[in-house]
Amino acid sequence: MRSKLMAILSADIVSFSSLMERNVAGTLARVKTNVAKIVRPKVKKHGGRVFKSMGDAVLAEFPSALAAVKCALDIQSATAASEETQPDQDRLRYRIGINLADVIPDGDDILGDGVNIAARIQSLAAEGCIAVSSSVAEQVSGKIGATLEDLGVFKVKNIARPVHVFGISGGHSHTAEAARPAPAANTERFVSICVLPFVNMSADAEQDYFSSGITEDIITDLSKISSLSVVSRNTAFSFKAKGLQVSQVARQLNVTHVLEGSVRKQNQRVRITAQLIDGKTDGHVWAERWDRELDDIFALQEEIASAVAAALRLKLLREERLAIAQRDTQNVEAYETYLMARQYYVASNMTDARKSEVVIRLCKRAIELDPTFARAWATLAIAQRLAAYAGRNADYEGKAAAERALALNDKLTEAHAAKIGVMISAHAYDAAREALVGALTLDPNSYELNKEAARLAFQENRYQDAIKHFEKAALQDSDYSSLGMLMTCYDAIGDKKGERLAAERTLARVEPIVAREPDNGSALSFGLGALAILGQADRAKEWARRALLLDPDNLNMRYNIACAFIANLKEFETGLDILEPVMKGFSKARLDYAKSDPDLAAVREHP
Template identity: 35%
Template sequence: MSPSRQLAAIMFTDVVGYTRLMGEDEHRALQLLRKNRNLHKAIIKKQNGKWLKEMGDGTLASFSTPSDAVFCAKELMNTCREEEIILRIGIHQGEITEEGGDIFGDGVNIASRLESLAPEGDIYISESVARDIENKKGLDTDFIRVQKLKHVKHAVSIYKVNIGEKVMPKQPNQLAELEKRKDKSNEMSIAVLPFENMSGDPEQSYFSDGITEDIITDLSKVSSILVIARNSSFTYKGRSVKTREVCADLGVRYVVEGSVRKSGNRVRITAQLIDGLTDGHIWADRYDGTLEDIFKLQDEVTCQIIDALKIHLLPEEKKAIKKVHTPSIQAYEFYLKGREHFHYYTKDNYQKAQDYFNRAIEYDESYAQPYCGLADCGSFLHTLYGGEYLLSDALTASTKAIALAPDMAEGHASFGLVLSNTGDYKGAVKEFKTSVRLDPNLYEAHYYWARTCFTQGKLEEAATHFEDAWERSPKDPQTPSLLLQVYRSLGRQADLDYAAKATVKAGFQKLEEEPDNWRTCLSLAFGLLNLKQFSESIKYLDLALKNNTDDALINYNVACLYSGMGEINKAMHHLEISLKLGNNTIGWIKNDSDLDQLRNLPQFLELIKKYL
């Protein structure tokens, strides 16, 4: 019979832990395999599928429609776990070639890769499957990430099928997964360290920092590279570090270092790419030009890095990297100054950032990125400091950003944050999905998405997206410190302990460079609290509160810390200050396990009723 080509939904399944069980108890392992085989054959047939073959403890099946495949996967998952068989499953729809009772093609390869990526007890599907089932009753999905798969030309958007609560605990495997995700030394992963300001004027550091951020942003648009976010790479600012130590710290293979010299209208950028495994220089170059050439120089640096790594760019990635956002150098410089202030995360600095973003827009009204900055500042000012900061202004700015640059990931992340703050969670998630599709490495997209899930009480999803953000910024203590309350609520004690230790380690390292960073002080205090080091936690709590007694966000976190220590009166005192100052994060307060000791107190209920 000649081979036939057809479109089909391909399903791969695998029994979790079978190899280990085979080594421990061969008889029991074989019994389990027979039971698994019988369940698979019956359910695949019931759901209109075709059993193709068994590969060790795995099975391969095909279906005429994606919905049949997903319904089959859900039934298999639920039925098998009742028999103490835990699966991971991957499904993809694509063209296959069938010959001699077997099937071949990219569709088979992608389904196999998805199965291998899925955590235990999960079903991973491709975008083609997710699109087909999006309106099917009883089939809900969550976007996970965009990832380059081995031997697959284009990056694949990965979705998870919601199947309800899992029976098997995830703690040990989740820890292993976090460790595995941190070790990217043999993958295409990179950190861009802050370019040194060689201008002889400390006030020009905003410019060299901005160049660094823009290179990070451009590289992050390449789906086949994991790029470390600014929050982590900038912890090395001003430090003399060894490349191998940086790579080990951040879990990356490559590091980019450089410098910027700005003198009058002239700019010189030097950059070098270093392999963390060999400590050898792969590429280095120097670029000279005028301020008007700055975007061209940045493009050259980014493209040279990509060429040196022998990465094949997708057409849309080439277009995104080469896009010039503004021809106005004045607008660009004001934007960089605004971004510098934004990263201090205080009320005063949000307001200063807004001023600079507005000045950038005065020079170029069609410059989309300052509108994103305005939207983010507006979102945080409204949420943390009260209604006098109108969310409608943030909404206007974010929609303007998308209108000007519909393919800019930052705009969709900013719009998603605004929608989340208005309570339009469905619309917010749609924007976050778009943002991650456009830029899989954008830290803010994963971070804002996680916060949105947490506000809704979707803690499993919040954990997933916080972990995605943490993967992209492993040196920033903020993200793991937020995971502490999520893991506690989910009962994932092993993950909680791991995240607490990671928070403390990252916090101490960051405070060495930024001893007055209140955000880091609070993260460190939470990490120490969860390690039962109360006196040390109070030390950093006090440091954060020093000179910030009228800050709503800081007082809220201080209340959470005192609640965790059982200091009820102090916790209530600072919570009331926070609410008086305009904190209106009712969804966050509702789901924050740090406040669990206060929830049933009459004074707590009265306080919430009074202010929220």
């Protein structure tokens, strides 16, 4: 049976047994009426389907997390209004839990852990309130007119991995108070931490790639500790250079601790400072400084993770110690070269094939230094596929490098993303979809996997799914291309408010880049699309003129500019003129993408 990404809503009547004891017939009749006149119509209104109803409980599926949450808010509001005339102790109130996960349709039923987790989350909701998983919270934040409260991380019955739960409260009477429950039976709260990006204190600002890489590896190491909940890399890096106090970060993320630090690299020596701060008291729990030879960097990373665990009074299991000690390279020069490639890959958005070539050169050098370096192979594969996709070099597609990366480390998300990217380019959509289901269980927040999941969904015209994954990818603080794609996705589903918001976010992200790099054609092309949506046509055209003068051979840039002229400015002939050289230079995979792009719908039959 093929799995499918769905939002699952689990609703249950509070204190149903007590209500039944007081009035069996009356309670059953009121519950039946509530389900028939409120729950089912609200589910249908928001595009969902009730797939199981069991007296006091209802399970429903939705195509998106946003639809499920809006439905839950409607159900709670309508139920509260319908029960106003009842004595307080006799009122029907729901606890509602929502989870977003890959589940397995089985006839009219739906199976899988995703359903079970929704039910467990529901049990953690306060009376008359809504609790959601972190995957749902990420999708609906800022879109529902209600506030999200981080309730913490819980170990729930029969589910191996801890579940990060958020409460939703809004203007309705049933959610106005804090939706924080007491821990339910079979739950256990974990210590949580956010590792803020370590500050680059080197004399050379170009060394920022090194401090970022060190931070990412510390996050990865700490994530291997089962009793510690670690904020994802994308969320942590969203606070970079924001100037927020550590206490503000702790409150915003509701974490118990924050780790901050700095890195100074000079010649063959490195100095790292780190301090652990209590999120509640803002007090220093622990601080340390290390001065080492660069050759000791891997042992130092292991030492930092172990020191943080000790300061948090966490006991490391033997397998966790071994996992933290494991490195995919022991070659310092290979590691440093890879970090350069990684930073360039993330910062450049890889929308220009020439930039892909830079990443390819760096990864090949890292592999020369250490042929068993899996992450270098994976990033090489991604860069090769992107270069071939844009028509820059048809001699390679990344398949061999991806398979080599997987052979070296089959748990590496970047390697899976590289292989899936090759599948998508080869139109092996079913295989790519199946591979994504398994790969995303390794890390649902993986930047690379979410980019590929979004690309697949976009090419299959599954725009709601594409939005979910582009939103996750856009948490990467330097990724403006995912935000740019969100403009198209929201437009495709007729969500003008979402499209405008995506345009505002895109412009906010590209304007500082354009200010630093006036010749960045890629950033200009996404920015001018945002300007066109926001009604700034003259400025959009000026950005287009500048981009085409500075970078006329950038095919991806020209494609994006053409889309803006066609879809947003409605200047079809101009758009087609800009598009003409693109269609001659693009790869077959890129042309296939263009065939399904809704931005070009208006000119698809153009002579």
